[in-house]
Amino acid sequence: xxxxxxxxxxxxxxxxxxxxxxxxxxxxxxxxxxxxxxxxxxxxxxxxxxxxxxxxxxxxxxxxxxxxxxxxxxxxxxxxxxxxxxxxxxxxxxxxxxxxxxxxxxxxxxxxxxxxxxxxxxxxxxxxxxxxxxxxxxxxxxxxxxxxxxxxxxxxxxxxxxxxxxxxxxxxxxxxxxxxxxxxxxxxxxxxxxxxxxxxxxxxxxxxxxxxxxxxxxxxxxxxxxxxxxxxxxxxx
Amino acid sequence: xxxxxxxxxxxxxxxxxxxxxxxxxxxxxxxx
Numbered sequence: 001x002x003x004x005x006x007x008x009x010x011x012x013x014x015x016x017x018x019x020x021x022x023x024x025x026x027x028x029x030x031x032x033x034x035x036x037x038x039x040x041x042x043x044x045x046x047x048x049x050x051x052x053x054x055x056x057x058x059x060x061x062x063x064x065x066x067x068x069x070x071x072x073x074x075x076x077x078x079x080x081x082x083x084x085x086x087x088x089x090x091x092x093x094x095x096x097x098x099x100x101x102x103x104x105x106x107x108x109x110x111x112x113x114x115x116x117x118x119x120x121x122x123x124x125x126x127x128x129x130x131x132x133x134x135x136x137x138x139x140x141x142x143x144x145x146x147x148x149x150x151x152x153x154x155x156x157x158x159x160x161x162x163x164x165x166x167x168x169x170x171x172x173x174x175x176x177x178x179x180x181x182x183x184x185x186x187x188x189x190x191x192x193x194x195x196x197x198x199x200x201x202x203x204x205x206x207x208x209x210x211x212x213x214x215x216x217x218x219x220x221x222x223x224x225x226x227x228x229x230x231x232x233x234x235x236x237x
Numbered sequence: 238x239x240x241x242x243x244x245x246x247x248x249x250x251x252x253x254x255x256x257x258x259x260x261x262x263x264x265x266x267x268x269x
Contacts, residue, residue, distance in 0.1 A: 010268065019261055026257070030250065044239035045246040052253050095260045099253050106249040110242035208257070215264045 015218045018211035025204040029055075029197075037197045049107040051197050055205035056099040057125075061163045062209055063093025064132065068160030071153035083149035084224070086156050087139055088216035090132050092209060097129045112176065120173040124166045131159040 033051040040047035070086035073079065104122065105115040116122065135155050142148040170179055182188040188195055 016265055019265060023258070023261060030254070034246075034250065039239055041239055044241065045243040046240075048246050049249040052250065056253070095256065099256055102252050102256065103249045106245050106252065110240065110245045212261065212264065219264065219267060 011215070011218050011222050013218045015211070015215040018207075019215055022204070022208040022211040026208055029201045029204050032200060033197050037193055038191070040194075043111055046107055046110045049103050051201050053100060053103040053107060054198060055201040056096050056103065058202050059205040059209040060093050060096035060100055060128075061167070062206065063089045063096060063213070064128070064156075064160060064163050066213070067093065067132070067135075067156040071156035074149055074153045075157075080145070080149065080224075081221075083152065084220045085213070085217055087136075087152065088213050088220055090135050090152075090156065091216055092212045094129065094132050094136060095212070096205075096209070097125065097132070100125060101129060117176050119175040119177055120169040121166055121175050121177040124162060124169055128159065128162045128166060131155070131162065135159065 029051070033048055037048065037051070039045055066089040067086045070082040070089065074082040074086065104125075108117070109115050135152060138155065139148055139152055142151060169175060170177055181190045182195070182198065190198065
């Protein structure tokens with residue numbers, strides 16, 4: 001018997017509930033950051049971009065680490081679900097990296113006096129976006145599912161070291177980008193209220209990442225089931 | 238006195254809201 005999802009095209013499951021919940025939490029972060037977090041004395045209001053820029057970067061890195069882990073998993077186990085999770089996570093990661101690349105320059109203009117500078121962290125983040133955008137373009141160009149999963153897995157694994165490089169780039173090179181204020185050996189140097197807002201935002205962006213990836217995965221699975229049902233129908237006809 | 242750069246903060250928050258809300262609604266509305 002054909003499942004209703006295959007007939008109506010609706011996405012099964014409760015992924016939409018998690019997405020709405022994540023959006024509500026994200027709205028809460030906006031309120032907390034804009035209205036209930038003190039204004040930084042030197043940078044002024046532009047410093048508040050930090051509370052959405054850093055968590056976006058965290059979510060993007062998490063997304064690409066999941067891509068590489070699932071890619072390794074796919075090459076070992078040949079489980080198609082791992083390929084679909086990797087692809088879903090890559091798309092979500094590209095969206096978050098776009099967020100990083102959009103908010104960074106908006107902060108940089110009033111603080112540095114320039115929208116962009118070709119320093120190590122900015123340039124490597126742009127290249128990270130190129131690699132995973134290329135990953136998505138490649139997936140849409142390769143028709144055979146097994147071949148697509150193998151090529152994607154290799155690219156997904158090769159893209160992951162760039163995440164580590166971006167993280168350490170501010171200590172390896174003399175960059176214009178600010179040094180870490182939380183993840184440092186001597187502990188966070190951010191004042192209490194600002195640190196709370198940042199950690200809250202990181203937690204919410206993690207939930208948002210999980211909700212987006214779960215939804216994208218549910219879509220990918222439903223699309224695959226529909227394509228298989230159509231192929232079986234054609235075969236039977 | 239902190240510098241007067243609130244318009245950049247608003248621009249960043251609006252741009253990010255449009256991007257993330259847009260992608261979320263795209264995923265919610267998309268059919269297979």
